[in-house]
Each structure stands twice: as structure tokens, then as C-alpha cells.
Amino acid sequence: MLASTIQEYQLRVDTQLKQRFSTLEDTAPQLKAAMQYGALLGGKRIRPFLVYSVGQMFGVTLEKLDACAAAIECIHAYSLIHDDLPAMDDDALRRGQPTVHIAFDEATAILAGDALQTLAFEIVTEAVPGISSEQHIAMVRALAKASGYRGMCGGQAIDLASTDKQIDLKALTQLHNMKTGALISCAVELALIAANAPKDQYQTMMTFAHAVGLAFQVQDDILDIIATTEELGKPQGSDTESNKSTFPQLLGLQGAKDTAAQLIQEALSALAKLPYNSQLIADxxxxxxxRRI
Incomplete structure (x- = not known):
């Protein structure tokens, strides 16, 4: 059921993205093509999956969640485009394909990332029946906080400043809670806002989200060691080559695996407190x- 639902939500959010791109005029065709290339290159669509699955668990219709799912994927796509730039991680491969600045050029890649970021906020403010103005404002605030200084951008800045330096576990955890975890948590938060979730259930689900977000990054660090370039869709060992601190480096490979397992157990314990069928999200x-990808 999990695999089929992941695929269903992948197709759904891709359809939503294509619909939004189809409304863009062709005044800057190369920019539009780069935006589409970066956003529709494939990928797991984990953040939209969380928007849809958490929202559904709380009884929200998929139609009410479409804008949030598309918006957060635009933010994620923009972050990957900029992350791959020569001034950042300087990667030439993403999801098994040339990165945007390789397929196009650096200037176009920068603009494509910028345009996807602003498109996300345009999408999340679309009028949706059953979603109030107050909810829209809360969604904008959540998305801005997760993707800006207090979240993803701040985490990336810390990451860049930490390259070629040894940082401790506390600093590494903070880095990834911001760079990776914030947007994963935001996916859950957007669904909770759409659901008008009660405060206690909201807090319980955010505990789940924080644990899953960090576990995702720990597993990414593990896969950078044990998976192949073909499995990853990007160069294997890129973190080691870039001389970045990772969880396996600080904890050892088994220690990192144990940490990821402990985080998932924390997430499952949070889910168990809710009076809903959470089997899909637990899976x-x-x-x-x-995962190996």
C-alpha cells in the first residue's frame, strides 16, 4: 500500500506542477524550461507525500491539499537547483541527470531557483474552498520560516561555513534540523494548518515531523557511504569528497544506523498517541x- 500511495501522490503533485507551469506565459522560454526541468526531474516527492498523507489522516480532502503539496515541492526544487551550483556544492548530477546549471547555464539556474521560490508563495495563496484567509496566512508564514534564515537557508549557510571543519554532534544536528528537517516538518505543518488540527495533536505531529526529518538526513549520510551512484542518482561519497561532517563520521556507521532507528521509534511513539488510523504514515x-535512494 505504501509504494502505490507514494506513486499516486507523486503523479498527483506532478500533475499539479504541470498545470501551474502551463499557465506561465512564454515570455522567458529558457527560464520556464529550466524551472520545469528542475521541478519535474523526478525524485521521491517525500514532502508532498507528507502533506497529502497527514492531511488525509486528519480528514482533509486531497483537493484542499494540492496547493500546499505543489508549493512545498517548488521550494524543494529551488533549493536543489541552488544547492548544486558551483558556488555551493558544485554537483553535476542530480537524480541521474545533469543538474540545472549544467543542462542550461549558471545564470539561468539561479533565476530558475528564484522563480520557483516565488511561485511557491503564489501557489500557496491560491483561493481554495474551505481554506480561510487566516489559514493561508499561517501557511505562508510556515513556508517562509522553514525555507529562510531560521530554516533551510540558515542551515545551508552553516553547512557551507562548516566545510573543511570538524563540528560536533550538537552542531551537526542543528545544521540538519534547519537545512533538511525544517522543510520536512513544514510539509506536516501545512497539512495540520489545512486540517485546523487541535493544539495537542498539532504538537504531537510536529514531534513526529522533527524526528522523521532528522532521521531522513541521517539515512542520507549513511547512503552516501553504502549506496552506489546509480542508486543515489548523484555521485556516491560526495559528502566525504567535500570534506563535510556527517553522522557516520561522528558516530560510526552502526552508531548512525542506531540513531536513525531511535529517531523513527520516537516518531512512531508520537503517532501512537493519536486517535486516527496512522498505519500509512507509520509505514x-x-x-x-x-530506503536505498
Missing amino acids: FARYIIE
Whole structure:
């Protein structure tokens, strides 16, 4: 069921993205092509999956969640485009294909990332029946916080400043709670806002989200060691080559695996407190540390 639902939500959010791109005029065709290339290059669509699955668990219709799912994927795509730039991680391969600045050029890649970021906020403010103005404002705030200084961008800045330096576990955890975890947590938060979730259940689900977000990054660090370039869709060992601190480097490979497993157990314990059928989301949490991609 998990695999088929992941695929269903992948197709759904891709359809939503294609619909939004189709409304863009062809005044800057290369920019539009780069945006589409970066956003539709494939990928797991984990953040949209969380928007849809958490929202559904709380009884929200998929139609009410489409804008949030598309918006957060635009933010994620923009972050990957900029992350791959020569001034950042300087990667030439993403999801098994040339990165945007290789397929196009650096200037176009920068603009494509910028345009996807602003498109995300345009999408998340679309009028949706059953979603109030107050909810829209809360969604904008959540997305801005998760993707800006307090979240993804701040985490990336810390990451760049930490290259070629040894940082401790506390600093590494903070880095990835911001760079990776914030946007994963935001996916859950957007669904909770759409659901008008009660405060106690909101807090319980955010505990789940924080644990899953960090576990995702720990597993990414593990896969950078044990997976192949073909499995990853990007160069294997890139973190080591870039001389970045990782969880396996600080904890050892088995220690990192144990940490990821402990985080998922924390997430599952949070889910168990809710009076809903959370089986799909629990299976997804387990998948986070079982995946090879």
C-alpha cells in the first residue's frame, strides 16, 4: 500500500506542477524550461507525500491539499537547483541527470531557483474552498520560516561555513534540523494548518515531523557511504569528497544506523498517541531508514 500511495501522490503533485507551469506565459522560454526541468526531474516527492498523507489522516480532502503539496515541492526544487551550483556544492548530477546549471547555464539556474521560490508563495495563496484567509496566512508564514534564515537557508549557510571543519554532534544536528528537517516538518505543518488540527495533536505531529526529518538526513549520510551512484542518482561519497561532517563520521556507521532507528521509534511513539488510523504514515516513517535512494 505504501509504494502505490507514494506513486499516486507523486503523479498527483506532478500533475499539479504541470498545470501551474502551463499557465506561465512564454515570455522567458529558457527560464520556464529550466524551472520545469528542475521541478519535474523526478525524485521521491517525500514532502508532498507528507502533506497529502497527514492531511488525509486528519480528514482533509486531497483537493484542499494540492496547493500546499505543489508549493512545498517548488521550494524543494529551488533549493536543489541552488544547492548544486558551483558556488555551493558544485554537483553535476542530480537524480541521474545533469543538474540545472549544467543542462542550461549558471545564470539561468539561479533565476530558475528564484522563480520557483516565488511561485511557491503564489501557489500557496491560491483561493481554495474551505481554506480561510487566516489559514493561508499561517501557511505562508510556515513556508517562509522553514525555507529562510531560521530554516533551510540558515542551515545551508552553516553547512557551507562548516566545510573543511570538524563540528560536533550538537552542531551537526542543528545544521540538519534547519537545512533538511525544517522543510520536512513544514510539509506536516501545512497539512495540520489545512486540517485546523487541535493544539495537542498539532504538537504531537510536529514531534513526529522533527524526528522523521532528522532521521531522513541521517539515512542520507549513511547512503552516501553504502549506496552506489546509480542508486543515489548523484555521485556516491560526495559528502566525504567535500570534506563535510556527517553522522557516520561522528558516530560510526552502526552508531548512525542506531540513531536513525531511535529517531523513527520516537516518531512512531508520537503517532501512537493519536486517535486516527496512522498505519500509512507509520509505514512511511519506517521506509525512511529502509530506503536505498
